[in-house]
Amino acid sequence: MRRVWWFTATARTKARFVRTIFGSFWLGLSNLLSIGVLASIYYTLFEYEDFNSYVVYLGIGLVVWNTLAGAISSAPNLFEQNHNHVHNTNLNPIFYTLEEWAFQLQTFVQSFLLVILVLSIFQYDLFANLLIVGWLPLINLFLFIYWFPVLLCVLGARYRDLYQLVPIILQLIFLLSPILYEKKMLGAKGWTADFNPIYQILKPVRHSMMSGELHIGQGLFLLGVNIIGIWIALRLINRERPNLPFLI
Protein backbone atom coordinates (compact mmCIF):
# COMPACT_ATOMS: atom_id res chain seq x y z
CA MET A 1 0.00 0.00 0.00
CA ARG A 2 3.03 2.28 0.07
CA ARG A 3 2.35 3.55 -3.43
CA VAL A 4 -1.23 4.40 -2.47
CA TRP A 5 -0.56 6.56 0.58
CA TRP A 6 2.38 8.25 -1.09
CA PHE A 7 0.26 8.97 -4.18
CA THR A 8 -2.71 10.31 -2.24
CA ALA A 9 -0.37 12.50 -0.15
CA THR A 10 1.16 13.89 -3.34
CA ALA A 11 -2.32 14.42 -4.73
CA ARG A 12 -3.27 16.39 -1.61
CA THR A 13 -0.20 18.57 -1.98
CA LYS A 14 -1.14 19.29 -5.58
CA ALA A 15 -4.76 20.03 -4.65
CA ARG A 16 -3.58 22.50 -2.03
CA PHE A 17 -1.97 24.76 -4.58
CA VAL A 18 -4.22 24.28 -7.55
CA ARG A 19 -5.09 27.55 -9.29
CA THR A 20 -2.22 29.40 -7.57
CA ILE A 21 0.55 31.02 -9.59
CA PHE A 22 3.52 29.86 -7.53
CA GLY A 23 2.18 26.38 -6.72
CA SER A 24 4.08 24.50 -4.04
CA PHE A 25 6.74 27.24 -4.00
CA TRP A 26 4.34 28.93 -1.61
CA LEU A 27 5.53 26.52 1.06
CA GLY A 28 9.03 27.96 0.94
CA LEU A 29 7.93 31.50 0.17
CA SER A 30 5.61 31.70 3.18
CA ASN A 31 8.43 30.51 5.43
CA LEU A 32 10.87 32.99 3.91
CA LEU A 33 8.42 35.80 4.44
CA SER A 34 8.05 34.90 8.12
CA ILE A 35 11.80 34.54 8.50
CA GLY A 36 12.45 37.91 6.89
CA VAL A 37 9.95 39.79 9.01
CA LEU A 38 10.78 38.09 12.30
CA ALA A 39 14.52 38.30 11.76
CA SER A 40 14.43 42.04 11.09
CA ILE A 41 12.31 42.67 14.21
CA TYR A 42 13.89 40.33 16.74
CA TYR A 43 17.45 41.04 15.61
CA THR A 44 16.87 44.59 16.79
CA LEU A 45 14.84 43.57 19.82
CA PHE A 46 17.40 41.12 21.14
CA GLU A 47 20.33 43.32 20.09
CA TYR A 48 22.18 40.63 18.19
CA GLU A 49 25.49 41.67 16.68
CA ASP A 50 25.71 39.27 13.76
CA PHE A 51 22.62 39.48 11.54
CA ASN A 52 23.80 36.76 9.13
CA SER A 53 24.20 34.24 11.91
CA TYR A 54 20.90 35.18 13.50
CA VAL A 55 18.84 34.93 10.32
CA VAL A 56 20.22 31.44 9.67
CA TYR A 57 19.58 30.46 13.32
CA LEU A 58 16.01 31.76 13.14
CA GLY A 59 15.34 30.49 9.63
CA ILE A 60 16.27 26.86 10.21
CA GLY A 61 14.52 26.86 13.57
CA LEU A 62 11.35 28.31 12.10
CA VAL A 63 11.04 25.97 9.13
CA VAL A 64 11.64 22.91 11.33
CA TRP A 65 9.22 24.23 13.95
CA ASN A 66 6.53 24.84 11.32
CA THR A 67 6.83 21.22 10.21
CA LEU A 68 6.65 19.91 13.77
CA ALA A 69 3.73 22.18 14.62
CA GLY A 70 1.91 21.33 11.40
CA ALA A 71 2.22 17.59 12.01
CA ILE A 72 1.17 17.86 15.65
CA SER A 73 -1.74 20.27 15.16
CA SER A 74 -3.35 18.18 12.41
CA ALA A 75 -3.04 14.96 14.41
CA PRO A 76 -6.00 15.04 16.85
CA ASN A 77 -8.53 15.37 14.02
CA LEU A 78 -6.94 13.01 11.53
CA PHE A 79 -9.41 10.15 11.82
CA GLU A 80 -12.35 12.54 12.06
CA GLN A 81 -11.32 14.08 8.74
CA ASN A 82 -11.17 10.65 7.18
CA HIS A 83 -14.31 9.36 8.87
CA ASN A 84 -16.07 8.57 5.59
CA HIS A 85 -13.27 6.22 4.55
CA VAL A 86 -12.78 4.79 8.05
CA HIS A 87 -16.46 3.80 8.09
CA ASN A 88 -16.70 2.51 4.55
CA THR A 89 -13.35 1.03 3.56
CA ASN A 90 -11.27 -1.67 5.20
CA LEU A 91 -7.99 0.20 4.99
CA ASN A 92 -5.83 -0.26 8.08
CA PRO A 93 -5.95 3.02 10.07
CA ILE A 94 -2.16 3.09 9.80
CA PHE A 95 -2.76 4.05 6.17
CA TYR A 96 -4.14 7.46 7.17
CA THR A 97 -1.22 8.13 9.50
CA LEU A 98 1.27 7.22 6.80
CA GLU A 99 -0.53 9.38 4.26
CA GLU A 100 -0.45 12.32 6.66
CA TRP A 101 3.21 11.66 7.39
CA ALA A 102 4.02 11.59 3.68
CA PHE A 103 2.11 14.85 3.24
CA GLN A 104 4.06 16.52 6.06
CA LEU A 105 7.35 15.16 4.69
CA GLN A 106 6.65 16.47 1.22
CA THR A 107 5.64 19.84 2.67
CA PHE A 108 8.83 19.97 4.72
CA VAL A 109 11.16 19.00 1.90
CA GLN A 110 9.67 21.53 -0.50
CA SER A 111 9.84 24.42 1.95
CA PHE A 112 13.14 23.37 3.54
CA LEU A 113 15.05 23.21 0.27
CA LEU A 114 13.94 26.66 -0.81
CA VAL A 115 14.66 28.17 2.60
CA ILE A 116 18.14 26.59 2.77
CA LEU A 117 18.86 27.82 -0.74
CA VAL A 118 18.10 31.40 0.30
CA LEU A 119 19.82 31.10 3.69
CA SER A 120 22.96 29.93 1.88
CA ILE A 121 23.41 33.57 0.96
CA PHE A 122 24.11 34.23 4.65
CA GLN A 123 26.05 31.02 5.37
CA TYR A 124 27.48 29.32 2.30
CA ASP A 125 28.18 25.86 3.79
CA LEU A 126 24.61 25.02 4.86
CA PHE A 127 24.02 22.49 2.09
CA ALA A 128 27.37 20.82 2.64
CA ASN A 129 26.72 20.53 6.38
CA LEU A 130 23.26 19.17 5.66
CA LEU A 131 24.66 16.41 3.49
CA ILE A 132 27.66 15.54 5.66
CA VAL A 133 26.31 15.77 9.23
CA GLY A 134 22.67 16.79 8.96
CA TRP A 135 21.36 13.38 7.86
CA LEU A 136 20.99 11.82 11.36
CA PRO A 137 19.14 14.79 12.92
CA LEU A 138 16.89 14.87 9.84
CA ILE A 139 16.15 11.14 10.14
CA ASN A 140 15.24 11.73 13.77
CA LEU A 141 12.98 14.62 12.77
CA PHE A 142 11.23 12.48 10.13
CA LEU A 143 10.68 9.62 12.56
CA PHE A 144 9.43 11.94 15.29
CA ILE A 145 6.84 13.58 13.02
CA TYR A 146 5.40 10.12 12.43
CA TRP A 147 5.04 8.54 15.84
CA PHE A 148 4.28 11.55 18.02
CA PRO A 149 1.30 12.69 15.89
CA VAL A 150 0.10 9.05 15.77
CA LEU A 151 -0.14 9.04 19.58
CA LEU A 152 -2.07 12.29 19.41
CA CYS A 153 -4.43 11.16 16.67
CA VAL A 154 -5.34 7.97 18.54
CA LEU A 155 -5.86 9.91 21.76
CA GLY A 156 -7.65 12.65 19.82
CA ALA A 157 -10.14 10.15 18.41
CA ARG A 158 -11.09 9.16 21.96
CA TYR A 159 -10.71 12.47 23.80
CA ARG A 160 -12.25 15.29 21.85
CA ASP A 161 -10.77 17.90 24.21
CA LEU A 162 -7.37 17.27 22.70
CA TYR A 163 -8.30 19.03 19.50
CA GLN A 164 -8.94 22.20 21.52
CA LEU A 165 -5.88 21.80 23.74
CA VAL A 166 -3.15 21.12 21.19
CA PRO A 167 -3.07 24.54 19.49
CA ILE A 168 -2.82 26.29 22.87
CA ILE A 169 0.00 24.06 24.06
CA LEU A 170 1.84 24.47 20.78
CA GLN A 171 1.78 28.25 21.12
CA LEU A 172 3.24 27.97 24.61
CA ILE A 173 5.91 25.51 23.52
CA PHE A 174 6.87 27.82 20.68
CA LEU A 175 7.46 30.67 23.11
CA LEU A 176 9.34 28.41 25.51
CA SER A 177 11.57 26.97 22.78
CA PRO A 178 14.76 28.82 21.81
CA ILE A 179 13.70 29.45 18.23
CA LEU A 180 13.44 33.23 18.15
CA TYR A 181 16.14 33.61 20.79
CA GLU A 182 19.19 31.67 21.99
CA LYS A 183 18.98 29.21 24.86
CA LYS A 184 21.46 31.17 27.01
CA MET A 185 18.93 34.02 27.18
CA LEU A 186 16.68 31.79 29.29
CA GLY A 187 19.27 31.99 32.02
CA ALA A 188 18.27 29.97 35.08
CA LYS A 189 15.18 28.72 33.20
CA GLY A 190 17.32 27.02 30.57
CA TRP A 191 16.24 23.65 31.93
CA THR A 192 12.82 24.19 30.28
CA ALA A 193 14.55 23.74 26.93
CA ASP A 194 16.33 20.60 28.12
CA PHE A 195 12.99 18.99 28.98
CA ASN A 196 11.24 20.24 25.87
CA PRO A 197 10.94 17.17 23.58
CA ILE A 198 10.07 19.19 20.51
CA TYR A 199 13.05 21.48 20.98
CA GLN A 200 15.31 18.44 21.49
CA ILE A 201 14.34 17.24 18.00
CA LEU A 202 14.75 20.69 16.44
CA LYS A 203 18.06 21.64 18.07
CA PRO A 204 20.31 18.97 16.47
CA VAL A 205 19.03 19.81 12.98
CA ARG A 206 19.90 23.45 13.41
CA HIS A 207 23.16 22.88 15.26
CA SER A 208 24.50 20.36 12.74
CA MET A 209 23.75 22.62 9.79
CA MET A 210 25.14 25.79 11.35
CA SER A 211 28.24 24.38 12.98
CA GLY A 212 28.99 21.37 10.82
CA GLU A 213 29.20 19.24 13.97
CA LEU A 214 27.28 16.09 14.76
CA HIS A 215 26.78 14.91 18.34
CA ILE A 216 26.60 11.25 17.43
CA GLY A 217 25.79 10.09 20.95
CA GLN A 218 22.83 12.42 21.23
CA GLY A 219 21.72 11.49 17.73
CA LEU A 220 21.78 7.78 18.45
CA PHE A 221 19.97 8.31 21.73
CA LEU A 222 17.20 10.20 19.93
CA LEU A 223 17.09 7.47 17.30
CA GLY A 224 16.52 4.93 20.05
CA VAL A 225 13.76 7.08 21.54
CA ASN A 226 12.16 7.38 18.09
CA ILE A 227 12.25 3.64 17.50
CA ILE A 228 10.60 3.02 20.87
CA GLY A 229 8.10 5.76 20.09
CA ILE A 230 7.17 4.15 16.77
CA TRP A 231 6.72 0.79 18.46
CA ILE A 232 4.44 2.28 21.12
CA ALA A 233 2.46 4.26 18.53
CA LEU A 234 1.87 1.22 16.32
CA ARG A 235 0.84 -0.91 19.28
CA LEU A 236 -1.59 1.76 20.40
CA ILE A 237 -3.17 2.15 16.99
CA ASN A 238 -3.57 -1.61 16.60
CA ARG A 239 -5.12 -1.84 20.03
CA GLU A 240 -7.58 0.96 19.28
CA ARG A 241 -8.40 -0.25 15.78
CA PRO A 242 -11.63 -2.08 16.72
CA ASN A 243 -12.92 1.06 18.46
CA LEU A 244 -11.97 3.68 15.90
CA PRO A 245 -15.05 3.50 13.64
CA PHE A 246 -17.24 3.97 16.72
CA LEU A 247 -15.24 6.86 18.14
CA ILE A 248 -15.50 9.13 15.10
Next chain:
Amino acid sequence: MLKPVVLRLEDVRLDIPVNTTETRSLKASLIRSVTGGKLSRRRGGAVITALQEVSCTVREGERVALIGHNGAGKSTFLRLISGIYQHTAGLLEARVRVFPMINKSFITSSELSGMQAIKAHYLMVNGNLRGFEAFTEDVIDFSGLGDFIHLPVKTYSQGMSARLLFAVLTACTHECLALDEGLGAGDSSFYERAQQRMHDFLSTTGTLFLASHSTELLRGFCQRGLVFQEGRIVFDGPLEAALAHYHKSA
Protein backbone atom coordinates in the same frame (compact mmCIF):
# COMPACT_ATOMS: atom_id res chain seq x y z
CA MET B 1 -18.12 -31.28 -5.28
CA LEU B 2 -18.50 -28.56 -2.66
CA LYS B 3 -16.64 -25.34 -3.28
CA PRO B 4 -14.24 -24.15 -0.56
CA VAL B 5 -15.57 -22.08 2.32
CA VAL B 6 -14.69 -18.39 2.02
CA LEU B 7 -16.51 -17.07 5.07
CA ARG B 8 -17.57 -18.71 8.29
CA LEU B 9 -19.35 -17.06 11.20
CA GLU B 10 -20.26 -18.83 14.42
CA ASP B 11 -22.35 -17.09 17.02
CA VAL B 12 -20.85 -13.71 16.15
CA ARG B 13 -21.79 -10.70 18.18
CA LEU B 14 -21.04 -7.04 17.52
CA ASP B 15 -21.51 -4.46 20.24
CA ILE B 16 -21.24 -0.80 19.33
CA PRO B 17 -20.37 1.51 22.22
CA VAL B 18 -22.20 4.81 22.37
CA ASN B 19 -19.56 7.18 23.61
CA THR B 20 -20.82 9.95 25.87
CA THR B 21 -19.24 13.25 26.85
CA GLU B 22 -18.15 11.61 30.11
CA THR B 23 -16.09 8.95 28.38
CA ARG B 24 -14.61 11.33 25.82
CA SER B 25 -13.59 14.14 28.12
CA LEU B 26 -9.93 14.30 29.05
CA LYS B 27 -10.86 16.16 32.22
CA ALA B 28 -13.31 13.47 33.38
CA SER B 29 -10.77 10.72 32.63
CA LEU B 30 -8.04 12.51 34.59
CA ILE B 31 -10.36 13.04 37.55
CA ARG B 32 -11.33 9.36 37.50
CA SER B 33 -7.72 8.25 37.41
CA VAL B 34 -6.73 10.49 40.34
CA THR B 35 -9.73 9.72 42.56
CA GLY B 36 -9.79 5.98 41.76
CA GLY B 37 -13.28 6.34 40.39
CA LYS B 38 -14.81 7.18 43.79
CA LEU B 39 -15.92 10.61 42.70
CA SER B 40 -16.85 9.65 39.13
CA ARG B 41 -20.26 9.18 37.73
CA ARG B 42 -21.19 5.87 36.18
CA ARG B 43 -18.59 5.10 33.60
CA GLY B 44 -19.34 4.49 29.97
CA GLY B 45 -22.48 5.05 28.05
CA ALA B 46 -24.89 2.74 26.28
CA VAL B 47 -23.86 -0.26 24.22
CA ILE B 48 -25.88 -1.19 21.17
CA THR B 49 -25.85 -4.82 20.19
CA ALA B 50 -25.90 -4.37 16.43
CA LEU B 51 -25.49 -8.07 15.59
CA GLN B 52 -25.95 -11.17 17.75
CA GLU B 53 -25.98 -14.95 17.35
CA VAL B 54 -24.98 -14.56 13.71
CA SER B 55 -23.92 -17.87 12.19
CA CYS B 56 -23.52 -18.74 8.53
CA THR B 57 -21.13 -20.42 6.14
CA VAL B 58 -20.58 -19.08 2.65
CA ARG B 59 -18.76 -20.95 -0.09
CA GLU B 60 -16.83 -19.63 -3.03
CA GLY B 61 -19.05 -18.40 -5.84
CA GLU B 62 -22.19 -18.00 -3.80
CA ARG B 63 -24.43 -14.97 -4.40
CA VAL B 64 -25.94 -14.01 -1.08
CA ALA B 65 -28.71 -11.45 -0.70
CA LEU B 66 -29.02 -9.57 2.57
CA ILE B 67 -32.66 -8.75 3.21
CA GLY B 68 -34.24 -6.76 6.00
CA HIS B 69 -35.73 -3.48 7.11
CA ASN B 70 -33.69 -0.36 7.72
CA GLY B 71 -31.65 -0.87 10.85
CA ALA B 72 -31.92 -4.65 10.73
CA GLY B 73 -28.16 -5.06 10.48
CA LYS B 74 -27.47 -5.57 6.77
CA SER B 75 -24.92 -2.77 6.32
CA THR B 76 -23.38 -3.59 9.69
CA PHE B 77 -22.97 -7.19 8.55
CA LEU B 78 -21.28 -6.00 5.36
CA ARG B 79 -18.90 -3.84 7.37
CA LEU B 80 -18.19 -6.73 9.70
CA ILE B 81 -17.26 -9.23 7.01
CA SER B 82 -15.19 -6.57 5.20
CA GLY B 83 -13.08 -6.00 8.29
CA ILE B 84 -14.25 -2.42 8.86
CA TYR B 85 -15.81 -3.51 12.16
CA GLN B 86 -14.32 -6.20 14.38
CA HIS B 87 -16.59 -8.62 16.13
CA THR B 88 -16.98 -8.53 19.90
CA ALA B 89 -17.58 -12.26 20.41
CA GLY B 90 -17.86 -15.45 18.44
CA LEU B 91 -15.83 -16.77 15.53
CA LEU B 92 -15.38 -15.03 12.21
CA GLU B 93 -13.16 -16.63 9.61
CA ALA B 94 -12.68 -14.83 6.28
CA ARG B 95 -10.43 -16.77 3.92
CA VAL B 96 -10.54 -14.21 1.14
CA ARG B 97 -10.24 -10.45 1.02
CA VAL B 98 -13.73 -8.96 1.07
CA PHE B 99 -13.92 -5.70 -0.87
CA PRO B 100 -16.53 -3.32 0.54
CA MET B 101 -18.62 -1.09 -1.73
CA ILE B 102 -20.76 0.64 0.84
CA ASN B 103 -20.56 4.40 0.55
CA LYS B 104 -19.29 4.91 -2.93
CA SER B 105 -17.11 7.94 -3.44
CA PHE B 106 -13.71 8.93 -4.78
CA ILE B 107 -10.84 8.76 -2.32
CA THR B 108 -9.16 11.86 -3.71
CA SER B 109 -10.13 15.50 -3.30
CA SER B 110 -12.59 16.94 -5.84
CA GLU B 111 -9.94 19.55 -6.66
CA LEU B 112 -8.02 16.83 -8.45
CA SER B 113 -8.73 15.46 -11.88
CA GLY B 114 -10.75 12.42 -12.79
CA MET B 115 -7.53 10.78 -13.98
CA GLN B 116 -5.98 11.11 -10.54
CA ALA B 117 -9.13 9.75 -8.94
CA ILE B 118 -8.91 6.71 -11.24
CA LYS B 119 -5.25 6.20 -10.41
CA ALA B 120 -5.83 6.41 -6.66
CA HIS B 121 -8.64 3.84 -6.85
CA TYR B 122 -6.57 1.51 -9.03
CA LEU B 123 -3.62 1.68 -6.66
CA MET B 124 -5.87 1.01 -3.69
CA VAL B 125 -7.37 -2.09 -5.28
CA ASN B 126 -4.26 -3.50 -6.96
CA GLY B 127 -1.32 -2.01 -5.07
CA ASN B 128 0.58 -1.36 -8.29
CA LEU B 129 0.10 0.17 -11.72
CA ARG B 130 0.34 -2.98 -13.81
CA GLY B 131 -2.47 -2.90 -16.34
CA PHE B 132 -3.36 0.68 -15.44
CA GLU B 133 -3.36 1.99 -19.00
CA ALA B 134 -5.88 -0.57 -20.20
CA PHE B 135 -7.98 0.08 -17.11
CA THR B 136 -7.96 3.81 -17.73
CA GLU B 137 -8.91 3.40 -21.38
CA ASP B 138 -11.83 1.20 -20.41
CA VAL B 139 -13.05 3.65 -17.76
CA ILE B 140 -12.77 6.72 -19.99
CA ASP B 141 -14.41 4.94 -22.88
CA PHE B 142 -17.29 3.62 -20.84
CA SER B 143 -17.93 6.81 -18.89
CA GLY B 144 -17.82 8.89 -22.08
CA LEU B 145 -15.95 11.70 -20.33
CA GLY B 146 -13.26 12.08 -22.99
CA ASP B 147 -10.97 15.04 -22.32
CA PHE B 148 -12.97 16.00 -19.24
CA ILE B 149 -11.05 13.27 -17.46
CA HIS B 150 -8.16 15.71 -17.05
CA LEU B 151 -10.32 18.37 -15.41
CA PRO B 152 -11.03 18.58 -11.66
CA VAL B 153 -13.87 16.33 -10.49
CA LYS B 154 -15.60 19.35 -8.96
CA THR B 155 -16.20 20.74 -12.47
CA TYR B 156 -18.24 17.67 -13.41
CA SER B 157 -22.01 17.58 -13.34
CA GLN B 158 -23.64 15.11 -10.97
CA GLY B 159 -24.28 12.75 -13.87
CA MET B 160 -20.67 12.89 -15.03
CA SER B 161 -19.38 12.16 -11.53
CA ALA B 162 -21.81 9.27 -11.18
CA ARG B 163 -20.79 7.81 -14.57
CA LEU B 164 -17.10 8.06 -13.73
CA LEU B 165 -17.57 6.50 -10.31
CA PHE B 166 -19.69 3.72 -11.77
CA ALA B 167 -17.12 3.03 -14.48
CA VAL B 168 -14.25 2.96 -11.97
CA LEU B 169 -16.01 0.71 -9.48
CA THR B 170 -17.17 -1.78 -12.12
CA ALA B 171 -13.84 -1.99 -13.93
CA CYS B 172 -12.13 -4.13 -11.30
CA THR B 173 -12.83 -7.75 -10.45
CA HIS B 174 -12.95 -8.89 -6.86
CA GLU B 175 -12.62 -12.23 -5.13
CA CYS B 176 -15.40 -11.33 -2.77
CA LEU B 177 -17.58 -8.24 -2.91
CA ALA B 178 -19.73 -6.69 -0.19
CA LEU B 179 -22.13 -4.35 -1.99
CA ASP B 180 -24.62 -2.11 -0.25
CA GLU B 181 -27.51 -1.28 -2.58
CA GLY B 182 -26.79 -0.93 -6.26
CA LEU B 183 -24.54 1.55 -7.99
CA GLY B 184 -26.01 4.80 -9.23
CA ALA B 185 -25.40 5.08 -12.94
CA GLY B 186 -26.23 8.69 -13.63
CA ASP B 187 -28.68 9.75 -16.31
CA SER B 188 -31.20 7.54 -18.07
CA SER B 189 -29.36 7.58 -21.41
CA PHE B 190 -26.52 5.79 -19.69
CA TYR B 191 -28.85 3.33 -17.98
CA GLU B 192 -28.94 0.51 -20.51
CA ARG B 193 -25.17 0.35 -20.93
CA ALA B 194 -24.81 0.49 -17.17
CA GLN B 195 -27.22 -2.43 -16.70
CA GLN B 196 -25.13 -4.67 -18.93
CA ARG B 197 -21.92 -3.47 -17.30
CA MET B 198 -23.34 -4.14 -13.86
CA HIS B 199 -24.39 -7.59 -14.95
CA ASP B 200 -20.92 -8.35 -16.33
CA PHE B 201 -19.26 -6.90 -13.23
CA LEU B 202 -21.28 -8.98 -10.78
CA SER B 203 -20.94 -12.07 -12.94
CA THR B 204 -17.15 -11.91 -12.71
CA THR B 205 -17.18 -11.39 -8.95
CA GLY B 206 -16.08 -14.50 -7.06
CA THR B 207 -18.46 -14.34 -4.13
CA LEU B 208 -21.12 -11.68 -3.67
CA PHE B 209 -22.93 -10.21 -0.70
CA LEU B 210 -25.60 -7.81 -1.86
CA ALA B 211 -27.72 -5.77 0.52
CA SER B 212 -30.68 -4.15 -1.15
CA HIS B 213 -34.33 -3.25 -0.81
CA SER B 214 -34.80 -3.90 -4.54
CA THR B 215 -36.28 -7.35 -5.09
CA GLU B 216 -35.53 -7.05 -8.81
CA LEU B 217 -31.84 -6.44 -8.14
CA LEU B 218 -31.64 -9.33 -5.70
CA ARG B 219 -33.42 -11.72 -8.06
CA GLY B 220 -31.09 -10.68 -10.85
CA PHE B 221 -27.89 -11.59 -9.05
CA CYS B 222 -28.49 -13.76 -5.97
CA GLN B 223 -29.51 -17.32 -5.26
CA ARG B 224 -29.37 -17.38 -1.49
CA GLY B 225 -30.96 -15.02 1.00
CA LEU B 226 -30.15 -14.06 4.58
CA VAL B 227 -33.03 -12.27 6.29
CA PHE B 228 -31.99 -9.92 9.07
CA GLN B 229 -34.19 -8.76 11.89
CA GLU B 230 -32.99 -6.75 14.87
CA GLY B 231 -29.40 -7.81 14.35
CA ARG B 232 -30.13 -11.53 13.98
CA ILE B 233 -30.32 -13.79 10.95
CA VAL B 234 -33.86 -15.13 11.10
CA PHE B 235 -33.77 -17.00 7.80
CA ASP B 236 -31.00 -18.51 5.69
CA GLY B 237 -32.00 -20.32 2.55
CA PRO B 238 -32.90 -20.02 -1.16
CA LEU B 239 -33.62 -16.49 -2.27
CA GLU B 240 -37.29 -16.89 -3.09
CA ALA B 241 -37.97 -18.52 0.25
CA ALA B 242 -36.02 -15.75 1.98
CA LEU B 243 -38.03 -13.07 0.20
CA ALA B 244 -41.27 -14.84 1.07
CA HIS B 245 -40.20 -15.03 4.71
CA TYR B 246 -39.32 -11.36 4.72
CA HIS B 247 -42.57 -10.23 3.15
CA LYS B 248 -44.60 -12.46 5.46
CA SER B 249 -43.00 -11.00 8.55
CA ALA B 250 -43.12 -7.40 7.25
